[in-house]
Amino acid sequence: MNRNRSAVWGGLGVFAVLVALAFVSSSYHLFQLTMLVVYAVAVLGMVVLTGYNGQISLGQGAFFAIGSYVTAILMANYNWPYWATVPVAAAASALMGFLIGFPALRLGGLYLALTTFALAVAVPQVLKVDALSGLTGGVQGLTMDKAEAPFHLPLTGDQWIYLFTLIVGGLMFLLAWNLTRGRIGRAMMAVREQSTAAEAMGINLAGLKTRTFAVSAMLTGVAGALSSIAVQFVAPDSFNFFLSITLFVGLVVGGVDSIPGALFGGAFVEFLPNIANEISKAAPGAIYGAILIAFMFVMPRGVGGLLSRLARRARKPAVAAE
């Protein structure tokens, strides 16, 4: 109980700091922070799937793309307000996750990895198909209007987009936190740890895994929707297979089973390519790889693993005093 309360306070603290950054950052940094939150939410979807339920998706970029395109299509072609597109993007990606997960999860872990891989490879090409280009804009993609602050709030567009992303992202973290802390979260972990025993406890394996996959797809899809709102442009090649792998890296670096770790995963995804580029313009890929390997040596369970180790150490005296 107590542990949960301190985690909630910690979360609120981080949220407050992130909100405060809206008022002290340049618009370039605001964009970077926005994308950090976007990637954090995308990684969060993988934490729920991989960290809690033990399923591996190599194609999370596909759900990111679906969320992005739903928002882009509704905004560019149908003049929807940006905020109204987010729930639709969430529902569409959840549905897609459910449909993909339904057959794949019954076959077992590696098949899911393969199916999602196939999806990630296929999606950019489907988006380019001529027959759909009336909707998707084909190779050219779609351009949208930039969101503005509502109610005449004295905020620039960039500040508002960042704050909007932060509010929706914070909500997603809250939902994921709640979900993983009750009956369903325990069932997810039980299935990951020992599926035969989980089944004997009355957990419907296929049902639980499919729903978890849908949740994961939804979270990553919401991230995609938020990225469309921030970038105001979508094109098929932004969603190539490399995006899925980058998100996977963010998952591992943040810590597969850590919800706060997803924030660090998002930061890693957003900032590491830039940092690598600054260190060496000639071979950023090599620097990226080296940093990644060094990271895994120093924090084998990711940033989240380090955080929970520190939290346990801080709690030890309290437990002894009881």
Place this chain on the structure above:
Amino acid sequence: MNRADAPLLSVRDVVMRFGGVVALNSVSFDVTGGQICGLIGPNGSGKTTLFNCISGIYRSTAGEITFDGTRLTGAKRHRMAGLGIGRTFQNVALFRALSVRENILVGAHHLGHTGFIANALRLPAVRAEAEAAATPLAELLELLDLTAMAEESAGALPFPIQKRVELARALIGRPKLLLLDEPAGGLNHAEVDALAELLQRIRGPYQLTILLVEHHMSLVMRVSEKVVALEFGRKIADGTPDEVRRDPEVIRAYLGETEAEAHHAGAA
């Protein structure tokens, strides 16, 4: 609850074939409500196969298993808990990374109803469910002497303690029938004594019927009211521990084998 004469678990002519091998050959027996029934037999006699047929891991080739008026043959595995069948596993199947408390709470999964949306939104029903589980959880932690390690990872605990966690996990689901797969396996003499005492202590308050598969003869003979003996997939005896102990077939199959082993006489 049950009329004394109506069996809670009824196994009728159960046959299990794996390819050409007949692992169970038309086995029948009943377990009455409130009974502790021991299932014994030498290695390879089919007792684990029979156990797996009852718990739904295997689907028997022929025959029928009914529990509390419901056919178990063909029932989905995740429905067993809801029907009132709890179990433990031969080599302990805990959720190792989860705490003792969380492990036990998973045992109450089938008693809950809240889904993904209710949990994500932390609706009042979710909190009510958590509160409803708190009392039985505390009772079981106390009963099985696990309170001090409630927050430890289950996988890090010594084996005998893990066995108690598994028992608590099964009991919180309020099973009518508890299936124990070699509960004494891996325990020393004193721990087996403690287990026998524990089973006697919990059966009343938890209104349990217990079916236990066990190698450990003295445990079975001590706690069971009824013993079923198997050999090569056939039932060779069925009765009170005294009857079964004196049964010539059982002496030949079971004790004869250990005697032969003791004398290193080699296979017959």
